[in-house]
Amino acid sequence: MIKLAAFADILPHVASIPGDMDITGLASDSRRVEPGNLFFALAGTKADGAAFIADAIQRGASAVVARKGSVTGEISVPLSEVDDPRLALAQAAARFYAGQPATMVAVTGTSGKTSVASFTRQIWEYAGLSAASIGTTGVVAPGRDEYGELTTPDPISLHKLLSELAASGVTHGAMEASSHGLSQRRLDGVKLAAGGFTNLGRDHMDYHPTVEEYHQTKMRLFDTLLPVGAPAVVFADDAWSEATMEAVRKAGRELLTVGRNGTYITIKRAEHERHRQHGEVEHDGRIYEIDLPLAGEFQLSNALVAAGLAIATGLDPAIAFKAFKYIKGASGRLELTGTTPEGAQIYVDYAHKPEALENVLKAVRPFTTGRVFLVFGCGGDRDRGKRPIMGDIARRLADVAIVTDDNPRSEDASAIRAEIMAAIPDAQEIGDRREAIRSAIAMLRTGDTLIVAGKGHEHGQEIAGTKYPFSDHEEVSKALEGLGS
């Protein structure tokens, strides 16, 4: 419970409302309003929250926040009109749910966010700090491991969570900043100590009009959310690194680069083995040995961004680099899930966009003496343009590809497959994902590698509005049991 007047600096006019009222909670969905809630009417992609003000009041909303000019006519409760209701909601949520872990960092980029958030938490944990990570795979903190729906939670859930974490003694938190989250102001109330950037590729072209606009949205993390002078840890070896560095410099934040071309942490030497990477990095004039028990050079890039975030916010570099040895991959990120009796290896991976798929296929090639198999599809109700691009990547980089279903959502699954197969007509088509996985595993021989791509950690498959239980991990295990391994 908090007085409405406590939001006076965020919400115009509330200071002039006679008789201060108690606010029992915040809501942005009228269907979830409880008596005494402050309702925020948000303009969305499908609806305008202003149309649900009457509904919210009927359910007991005691005051309403809406975009200037969006409310016509009288309403029966106090109204605060603002330029940006989503920003007001984020700030109000941070006020309502007081307390955040003292050191919060956020990472953006097309791929690697979940991994970086998880690695940063693990580095802090290794150093003995009480740490949390928040992102696509959910929340992980001392005593908590919860599956999540969104990469960046909405501000109300996010601040409730941060407040609980702080109250339970968590001092360090790493979170993912998705482009949706940044554009919708979901993390504008978070007090950030540092920000990170991994890379930029094609994603969410159903939401962002151009790649440039998509990049600019991601840059909000640096030019708006990060305090002036705060460190921005930028991966230096990506095609979009230069543009990101420029954005950070222009915004007056401290630029720290990592990677082969990085100056804050520089890769001096890296040897990649099948399941680990070993090498040396330079930081602040000193050389540190690193040993990372994960496959794929991209995981080393992610680990460097994580180390950069931890060091930039105060951790001893020697401890940060030593922690690499104990890092576990995030669930379903190039995760070795099984081995056939003949020794072929099967990985579950979350690549559901072009660059991720390309990276993963390239990552396993050097260690595959036989053929690289790929089982993949594309999600429905998402960027259609990526389908033939991913088909083409599979054609170029996999030896055997099976096109199957991901989450068709409301779309016709066979039409999605056809759009992928336009670029890889020779692929096998097996719509049923379980069948596709079984069929691929049955074909594997010594030296082969199979990547089951697209769903990673997911627990379900969404078909025509229903989420059916489904796990790539489980299906791989069951198929292997069938082979007697």
Ligand SMILES: CC(=O)N[C@H]1[C@@H](OP(=O)(O)OP(=O)(O)OC[C@H]2O[C@@H](n3ccc(=O)[nH]c3=O)[C@H](O)[C@@H]2O)O[C@H](CO)[C@@H](O)[C@@H]1O[C@H](C)C(=O)N[C@@H](C)C(=O)N[C@H](CCC(=O)O)C(=O)O
């Ligand atoms: C496309 C998108 O981002 N949608 C988000 C957006 O919803 P919207 O603006 O489209 O909502 P809308 O349906 O148009 O309705 C507008 C407003 O009216 C309200 N409403 C609606 C109906 C009603 O009866 N009463 C009512 O009050 C809604 O609650 C909403 O506030 O704002 C909502 C509230 O903040 C989010 O929950 C919702 O996320 C949906 C669930 C979603 O699926 N988002 C995905 C695409 C997403 O955000 N993904 C990113 C990136 C993933 C990644 O690649 O890593 C993520 O961070 O997870």
Ligand SMILES: Nc1ncnc2c1ncn2[C@@H]1O[C@H](COP(=O)(O)OP(=O)(O)OP(=O)(O)O)[C@@H](O)[C@H]1O
């Ligand atoms: N640094 C990287 N560069 C390129 N590809 C990567 C990188 N890190 C991870 N990937 C690929 O992207 C997939 C998703 O990785 P991760 O979950 O860490 O990224 P993310 O940015 O959180 O993705 P999402 O936005 O889908 O949640 C991995 O399974 C892997 O295929």
Ligand SMILES: N[C@H](CCC[C@H](N)C(=O)O)C(=O)O
């Ligand atoms: N957060 C991403 C996840 C996509 C996962 C993939 N399995 C798919 O369904 O396309 C999205 O909602 O676009």
Ligand SMILES: [Mg+2]
């Ligand atoms: Mg993620």
